[in-house]
Amino acid sequence: MASPDPNSTNYAYDSKIEGNVTFTQLDAAINWMRKNSLWPMPMGLACCAIELMATASSRYDISRFGAEVMRFSPRQADVMIVAGTVTYKMALAVKRIWDQMPEPKWCIAMGACASSGGMYRSYATLQGIDKLIPVDVYISGCPPRPEALIEGLMKLQDKIDKEESTMDLKRMPEPEQV
Amino acid sequence: MSPFVTKLESAFGEKILGKKEFRGEHTVLVELSALHDVMLHCKEQLGFDFLLDICSVDHESVHPRFEMVYELASVDDSQHLRVKAPVAEDEDVQSVVDIWKTADWHEREVYDMMGIKFTDHPNLKRILMWEGYPYHPLRKEFPLAGKPTEMPDVAFTGVAPMEGGPFVTSSTATDTVAREPRAKGES
Numbered sequence: 403m404a405s406p407d408p409n410s411t412n413y414a415y416d417s418k419i420e421g422n423v424t425f426t427q428l429d430a431a432i433n434w435m436r437k438n439s440l441w442p443m444p445m446g447l448a449c450c451a452i453e454l455m456a457t458a459s460s461r462y463d464i465s466r467f468g469a470e471v472m473r474f475s476p477r478q479a480d481v482m483i484v485a486g487t488v489t490y491k492m493a494l495a496v497k498r499i500w501d502q503m504p505e506p507k508w509c510i511a512m513g514a515c516a517s518s519g520g521m522y523r524s525y526a527t528l529q530g531i532d533k534l535i536p537v538d539v540y541i542s543g544c545p546p547r548p549e550a551l552i553e554g555l556m557k558l559q560d561k562i563d564k565e566e567s568t569m570d571l572k573r574m575p576e577p578e579q580v
Numbered sequence: 581m582s583p584f585v586t587k588l589e590s591a592f593g594e595k596i597l598g599k600k601e602f603r604g605e606h607t608v609l610v611e612l613s614a615l616h617d618v619m620l621h622c623k624e625q626l627g628f629d630f631l632l633d634i635c636s637v638d639h640e641s642v643h644p645r646f647e648m649v650y651e652l653a654s655v656d657d658s659q660h661l662r663v664k665a666p667v668a669e670d671e672d673v674q675s676v677v678d679i680w681k682t683a684d685w686h687e688r689e690v691y692d693m694m695g696i697k698f699t700d701h702p703n704l705k706r707i708l709m710w711e712g713y714p715y716h717p718l719r720k721e722f723p724l725a726g727k728p729t730e731m732p733d734v735a736f737t738g739v740a741p742m743e744g745g746p747f748v749t750s751s752t753a754t755d756t757v758a759r760e761p762r763a764k765g766e767s
Binding site for chain 2: 490491493494519522523524525526527528529533
């Protein structure tokens with residue numbers, strides 16, 4: 403099926419049978435379930451992790467977007483939030499944790515360091531986590547404010563909403579050997 | 581002149597190569613062979629019971645090339661003394677772990693970053709970079725952008741794009757916009 407038009411709804415709504423039956427497309431249903439229950443893997447590596455914690459706490463409350471279940475086990479996580487400077491010493495550990503996350507999975511590069519190495523143009527720092535793992539959303543800032551992270555999360559939700567989940571299931575790559 | 585520097589001069593005489601005072605901070609330059617004795621004297625006789633920091637300087641073209649810097653302090657009466665010792669490229673430094681235990685990690689960092697070896701150190705291995713990393717990155721000849729290395733099981737490094745950098749501030753500039761870090765030659 404074609405990507406849904408953002409202005410149209412993906413479900414048929416009938417007020418006479420409200421609460422009982424909803425017609426929708428399989429992709430739309432799967433995406434709707436996925437995007438509203440993103441379990442993050444908080445890859446807190448530097449000061450961005452403080453903002454990540456602030457985003458999860460009461461003032462900004464990331465649970466309004468269904469992403470409050472921080473999982474410290476990669477096997478239960480959907481989205482890895484790389485928050486902070488990825489040093490070369492840490493890089494392969496991040497990759498290893500990413501490889502342990504089950505499909506489908508997404509990655510948010512939070513802040514300048516995770517996106518591009520930031521101000522650390524040196525021998526010690528990986529110049530962006532996208533050198534190792536595929537990144538879905540980049541968030542600018544040093545560190546980004548919680549609003550920016552929430553904006554990034556909403557962008558990711560929009561992206562998930564447009565995925566062709568049933569087709570993706572068919573062309574799922576073989577799991578990489580870790 | 582600080583009474584500590586005077587006492588060190590009378591105790592070690594010719595081994596003290598120089599002394600310097602800058603804004604109330606006292607520095608003595610000692611011969612490397614006497615360094616351990618001087619440090620022991622500082623702790624036992626002069627009461628410097630706290631080793632704040634150990635660092636090293638790479639003077640590159642000067643001989644002797646390196647310089648060890650020890651920051652000593654006493655907790656009770658807040659005294660401070662800096663002890664320096666020149667180190668040639670082929671020389672090892674006597675470890676001071678037996679005097680101050682905290683020297684352990686400081687000396688490992690000096691070894692890791694600058695490649696200066698310490699004798700009688702209990703566990704002299706890299707502390708920041710991984711075992712098997714082939715360079716000492718804070719040496720002057722090591723490029724800021726780094727050099728590529730490959731140890732597939734442990735870690736790898738690459739070369740950072742410098743884009744005309746390194747980016748430096750000009751501290752004498754009049755306003756904050758002009759003080760922003762910029763590449764040299766870039767206005």
